[in-house]
Amino acid sequence: MTDPVRVLVCDDQALIRTGFTTIIGAQPDLDVVGECGDGRTAIDLARELTPDIVVMDVRMPVLDGIEATRLLAGAGVPNPIKVLVVTTFNLDEYVYEALRAGASGFLLKDAPPAQLLHGIRTVATGAALLAPEVTRRLVGMYAARIRPAEDNPDDVPLTPRELEVLRLIADGLSNSEIAATLILSPETVKTYVSRILTKLDLRDRVQAVVYAYRTGLAN
Known part of the structure; x- marks a missing residue:
């Protein structure tokens, strides 16, 4: 057990x-x-x-x-x-x-x-x-406070679909809600989230939200 x-x-x-x-x-x-x-x-x-x-x-x-x-x-x-x-x-x-x-x-x-x-x-x-x-x-x-000028959204190493998922994470959506929004399976969304965290070297969804606002990808 x-x-x-x-x-x-x-x-x-x-x-x-x-x-x-x-x-x-x-x-x-x-x-x-x-x-x-x-x-x-x-x-x-x-x-x-x-x-x-x-x-x-x-x-x-x-x-x-x-x-x-x-x-x-x-x-x-x-x-x-x-x-x-x-x-x-x-x-x-x-x-x-x-x-x-x-x-x-x-x-x-x-x-x-x-x-x-x-x-x-x-x-x-x-x-x-x-x-x-x-x-x-x-x-x-507090988005303006956490978006440093040197961050450039053009440098984000994500695919268009991964960017979509990241923006929805920043909106506070769960995996199931993201799946429903993008018409994907929850398993597929989970894979996208894992890829995003790995590519951006982020610990979890909290850091992903901060990253999205810092780079101007969310507003």
Whole structure:
């Protein structure tokens, strides 16, 4: 049998933290190994407990979730730990910074329990999770900020079809939604996504979204 996914929950609101812990802990394939209320403790516990995923709030005392994410999952971190950020719409900019810090995905705090569980399982597989409504609102809002002048969309080493898929990823569509839009099979879309990530040397769909906006391929 596959070992349960080990989850660390970090949120400074005790009620939310307890709710997440209860929901996650009730699943046979998930195991809550710890919980805490600030980013510094999250880092200490992550190093001690070695969870597979940290469910991370953004605004917290001592050390915020953005910096904690950077220290746990950022570029150059040895043995990085996957981070799933949870936030609310009025923290858009913070979530964008967390994405750049290395988060593998983000969800809204008012998402239904099933969506939270799906998010944890998705990130655990090595995939990224982008809530479409957050992607459109958040990345679109800050697109100008993340598009450096030196990036040239003409240099993108993708085929026309791969560019189509990349733009739809940037719109926050899932593989099944992309398949329906382009009239392709989900398996074919999965292959295209894999090729895009490989060609562009990107870690996951989150980085693909940032890349699409940086190069001006999405707007």
